[in-house]
Amino acid sequence: MQDVRTRLDRHGILSAIIRGDLSAAQAFVLGEEKAARWLEERERAVQDRDVDAALLDAWGTQLRASGVKPKTVEDYRWQVEQVWPEPRRLSWLSSPKEISKALRALPCGEVTKGRYRAALSSLVAWLMDPAQDLLALNPMPSVVSFPQAAVRDLWYSREDARKVIMATPLPYRAASALAYACGWEWAAVANAKAGDLDLDAMTALARGTKRDTRSRLTVILDPWVLPILKDAKADKLPNAPLCLGLRSDSTLKAHQAACEAVGVAISTFHDWRHTFAVNALKDGRSIEFVAQMLGHTSTTQVRTRYGRYSLTDGEVKAVAREVAQSRDAVCPTNAQVVGG
16 A cells, blocks of 8 residues: 555645545546646646636637637636636636635626636647647536526417507617517627518528528518518618617517517517428428427427427327318319319
C-alpha cells in the first residue's frame, strides 16, 4: 500500500484527490499516466491568463461552422463569460466544485442557471475534442444540475384561437396569425419579410435563427387568416419587414390581453406553436409533417410531446366518412347513378 501511495504522490495525484480537484474514480478511469498529464495541464493553465479570449473566439467560430446562428453563439459566449470568473484559467474548467459554486451564485432562477450550464457544457465538449485536446477530463457530469422548465401543454381549439387573434390589436394580429397558422416561433415572426408570404400558394418561408435547419417553407393551414396576412403585406416591398417595429414583450402583452378579453386561459406567444401542432395532428396531419413545419430535424420531440393527439383508427374512419359524404354530395356513387 505504501508503494502505491508513494508512486501516486510522485505525480501529486493523491494530493489532488484529497483537495477534491480529482476524484478517486476519475483517477482510476484515467490511469496514472493520463491523470498525471491532466494535473500537469492544469498546472500550466494556471499560468496562462490570456488564453480565454482566443479560446472563446475559436469556439464561437466552430459553433457557427456547425450551423449555430450568430445570435445564439453570442448568447452562449455571454453566458460563459458570466459564469467563468476573471482572470479566466483553463484550470477552473477542470474543477466541478468551482463550476458548481459559480452556477449556484448566478442571480437568476434555477431553469435559467441550467441554460448557463448548457453553454459551459458546449465549451467543455469543444475543448476536449481531439482537434483542441485542451482538457483531458470532462467536469460536467460532476457539476450541479438544475431542473428544466416544466413542459407546457396549453393549446387552443381552432374556434378559441380565432377569437384570440381577432381580439388582438391590428399591429400584432398578423404576428399571432402567422404563429398560429404556420407554427412559427417568435424569432421567425420577427424576421419575416413581406416577400416570404405566398398567399396564392398558401405558403410562408420561416427564417430560422438558432440553426439553418430552422429555416423552412411552411404551409398556412387555416385559410381564414389570409385577409389578415394580406393586409399586413399591403404596400410593402418584398424585402420589407412584415411586422416592423414589433417587440416580443409588447407582442406578448397584447396577446395576453386578448386572451383575457375573450375569456380563455392566459398563454404565452410560444403556445401558438403548441396550438398549431395539436390541431394539425387532430386534423389528421402526420407527425413528420408537423415536425417539419415546426423546424425540428427529427420527429422524436413531436412524437413524445404531441403523439397522444394523433388520430385514433376510429377517428380516422370518422374523417373518412365525412370525406365520403362530401364526395357523394358533389359526385354521386356508381350505385346512386345506376339506381337513378
